[in-house]
Amino acid sequence: MSLPLAEEETGLAPGLPLELADDRESIKITGFWMFLVTDVLIFASLFASYAVYRSRVALAPGPAQVFHYGPVLLETLLLLTSSFTVGLAIWAMRTGRTRMLFFWLAATLVLGAGFVTSEIHDFTSMVGQGLTWHQSAFLSAFYVLVGTHGAHVTFGIVWAVTLLFQVARRGITPVTARKLYTFSLYWHFLDIVWVFIFTFVYLGGKIG
Amino acid sequence: MVDSDKAPLPKFPGRSSRRRWLFGAALLVGLLTTGCGPQYVLLRPAGPVATKELHLFELAGIAMGIVIVSVFVLYAIAIIRFRDRPGNRAPYMPNWHGHRLLEPLWFIVPAILLTIIAIPTVGVTYQLAHLPKTRDPVVIDVTSLQWKWLFEYPGQHIATVNYLVIPTGKPVLFELTADSPMNTFWVPQLGGMEYTMPGRVLPLWLEASHPGLFWGHSGNFSGTGFAAMFFHVKAVSPAKFAAWARRLHRTAAPMTLGDYHRLLTFNVVGESSYGAYPASTFPSTKTGFVLRGGMYTPMHNDPRKG
């Protein structure tokens, strides 16, 4: 006599989307949510620092003088649209349309790349005017907060490119579906962070 | 960040200078004390602030003593009674896992004891945070440097390095800042410490109730010369204090910005005195942090001026 034994379960749970139906893959999605929690906290710490450092401009110009609202509006537009297209990509994945999935994922990539390009251009022009992060604590906090977001987007683009190759090779399976789904979570998360950056950093800078 | 070519290079005290300060410190301390046995300076307060802190320490100590003793007794009984040995007749209750009266009890008893400590804690915290309103303090501006103390007396227009003279029976308001990494300003027999921080001015008031010679030291590590950050405090009667200050103001040479820059060098020095000092060596608390003589480049902190 020993401990009572549990039934061993295999196969996909019925009635759930592909990425959640396989137990092992759905556990990975839970794990990814946990990762997002840590990332939220990274950004929370950076936002808190920015809030403190915002007024500590030393001899350098303050928020109202340094922000370029043209590029920022463009970046916002690109990133918000890309969040929509990645949603469409997941919809295509769930309905099993690989070609459409490719199209929307590629569109997301292009929009993301546009965002990064615009941001890099914006930063270089600021540095060109002598606004380096050495100048003030405010500029340090600004570059590191917005730059961390930009680095996340860049990483997301590299990640999505590798996903394109994986889907091309293996099609839509529980594993690729889970990977695409976590990528979309990541991308939406970056979009939300950007909304906060846009509001608190850029619009907040306008208010002064 | 300061331009690296303008920043003074760190100079660590060499062996000989270290010996010199050790010798000096030994001499100083030898003067301060009689005998070599343990000296519990925290238990021998010489002013009202330290006394209040000691009383609170005693209260907390007694309350915690009660906790410690009662837990130890209970614990000893448990170990002795319920040890697994042949013939042990104490009851064995393998499935006993809760008690409706006992469990709330050890929420309530510690909570009561902690409340007893908490109420005076809050009271004394507020009391010591502000100078007694009715009394006029002597103000001393303290700047911690690598690895020395600069004391400036704005009322008396004098400055000293590594030693203090204060009047007895009068609160002394120390305004603390640093032109260096953080230290804390601490004279154990007069009362608790407070940080000296670059970019901020923190207040701390202390008082000596009787004349005496006390030692002070930094409480926050600031680099290789940290252990040498001793200073001593001489408490004298107000009349003697006034006479001392007048004499110093008349006889000692004034401190120049050059002198201040020499003090900024990373080294350990002895005591010295100045009959005056440049205003820019201590931040003005009214207009924000401006420390024009310091190792940090000048700055101002007002975002509206951009």
Place this chain on the structure above:
Amino acid sequence: MALPGWMLYLIHTLFPANTRRPTELGADVLIIATGAILFYILIIKGRWRHVWTEWITTVDHKKIAVLYLIGALAMLFRAGVDALMLRTQLALPHQGLLSALEYDQLFTTHGTIMIFFMAMPFIFALFNAVIPLQIGSRDVAFPRLNAMSFWLFAFGALLLNMSFVVGGSPSAGWTAYPPLSENVFLPGVGQNYYLMSLLIAGIGTTMTGINFVVTILRMRAPGMTLMKLPLFAWSALMTSALIIFAFPPLTVALSMTLIDRLFQSSFFTLGHGGMPMMYVNLFWLFGHPEVYIVVLPAFGIFSEVVATFSSKRLFGYEVMVASLVSIMFLAYGTWVHHFFTMGAGPAVNAFFGLSTMLIAIPTGVKIFNWIFTMWGGRIRMTVAMLYQMAFIPTFVIGGATGIILATVPVDYQFHNTYFLVAHFHNVLIGGTLFGLLSGMYYWWPKMFGMKLDEHQGKWAFWLFFLGFWVTFFPQYLLGLEGMQRRMNTYPFGLGWHMLNVISTIGAFGMGAAFLVLVYNVVWSLRHGERDVTGDAWDGRTLEWAIPSPAPEYNFARIPVVNDRDPWWAMKESGATLANSLSASDIHAIELPKSTPVPFLLGASFFLFGFGMVFSWWYVAILGLLCVIGTLIYSGFNYEEHAMLSADAIRGTEASLGRLQA
């Protein structure tokens, strides 16, 4: 003989003058000797292939546990030697044994290593060894991530330990407050080492936190509701949650310092509006939860040990869980008590003083529940239990002095004195280390299949326990005498030397205890009593229901859990281990497959970190590219699992005597 310029550059950068003194040369000799032994074992005796396939590429949580344990004990040795050198220097006034800089380096590495590279991996060793077994799972949620965490820890530790002989150690204390930790005051690579190694190890730690939260939430055996979860698993869950919430602020604080140092930003430099207080807040926003990260697992271990060795159910399970959860939340509301004297004002100080006192209540409740677990039991004095028994009085005193320090005006006097040093060693050694050692003795049979010798273990215990009190009790008194921490020497005449001598003698007692402990381990590996039943201590929880050491797949069949102490309940109803499964019960099992990815990832991060430390950007970029390359390679590798055939499992179970004939 003239050396080429690049060689001179390398020598002067890697081995500057401050790494060419007797202490450092001693460390060099030790490193070379260790290297020679490793070389002998790996290359000459040809064990390289075995080490690679069985250990370096493993993703098995039980083997990772062993790796963590080896790492933790090695780091305990390193940081313990640091401590002995510090104590020797302080034994007498005017002692010139160590230079001021060396002393600063040693107390910095002592603190940093003990917290990040001893306590944390020791905790993870026990998590890995026990948690999946306790909750009836075949592995952690993410085995590959688990191995990555280990290798990030290992290479982070390597980076920090290298610093003493290559380039120079950090010397700003384990808290590394700016502006002291900035280039102006501490030029050179030491602080970079500190920052990079903690950042790299911190990534690993965060991933471990995620891993165990998901493991415990998603991988429990059927029937094991959260309120049937063993307390060690509860403590692991709370610890992991704390890690997830605490490490990000540390990452941000360290990154800001790093960017200040390497790329001249202005977060903490005064001249450009920087603010050191920002660092202090972020650091302790991590630092205080960290205290509970290292002590909660000890609470969990004690809850298991005390129930097992009292042969009795744990007293007040629900309250124990509730207090763990409330400690987790309260842990975020106390961080300012580390800097009452930084001018936050009476309102803030009073609030944080009270919140600190509040957190003592759930902790105190646990103490009473442990005592009442013993009450009405039958206490067996094994080594694991002895550590528990030593823990209660030690931790009560440590907690009481903590309350004294939480009394704000008193803290103004005691801040950064030896009273504080004694207090936190009281809780960190008396709480965490006693707990971890207790856990090591308790679960050693489950990890290695043999017991550690009890007789030798008791010698080590008594030496350690007495040594501990001889070391730290005098330090409370030194605090009352006004001695400040981190002073590399002190003058005659303050009356400090007598107590310092006593404290140093105690420290050497603890050092001797460590040697006995090592002897105990080495001796027992050869001659220790084998655990053939799998249930070495008459245990209560699931891990004791399977063989020791657990087979690769842990459970041939996952059990159903109906009780808080499932294995105890089964034994009560007459269960035995022998012949428990029939051949038809056993099916093939899918297991995670070994992979070199985690090791390569760690090595790439090491390369990146090394490049950053010396500002050799090409090396750093190469390291970063290797990191990305490894991740991409890992992403394209879909063969994460391999099947273990039913016959193989039947063979193993039969050889363990658990299969019906």
